[in-house]
Amino acid sequence: AMEGVQRGLRGLVSKKKRRFQEGGFDLDLTYVTPRIVAMGFPSTGAEAKYRNPLPDVKRFEAKYHAGHFRVYNLCSEREYPEGTFDQMARFAFDDHNPPPLTLLGPFCEDVQRWLDADAENVAAIHCKAGKG
DSSP states (O other), X not given: OHHHHHHHHHHHHHTXXXXXXXXXXXXXXXXXXXXXXXXXXXXXXXXXGTSEEHHHHHHHHHHHHTTOEEEEEEXXXXXXXXXXXXXXXXXXXXXXXXXXXXXXXXXXXXXXXXXXXXXXXXXXXXXXXXXX
């Protein structure tokens, strides 16, 4: 019953956005291209009940993109400990605001380097709520 409530809460938070609902997953996550993923913040604690639970995101990474998944945190308000993901980068700016122009170049260059390094590499990009 609790899983149904959590699934309902996540659906309400996602609103009309697509969710990844395959292979036992129910994540606020979508493939923008086959190698670029947009997703909501990987969360822990109470917030994981209505956002993407961090363990589920790590399980998704292991199942579909093991060794080829780089997480880009664009959220200035929140971060997670170093080493949470094998590959991660942070290009932070405030939620509900455009990124500073000085951030765009380095971010795009980092994503391009990651994607060019291996044809299987995937860039998973998120802000705070996954709406950006």
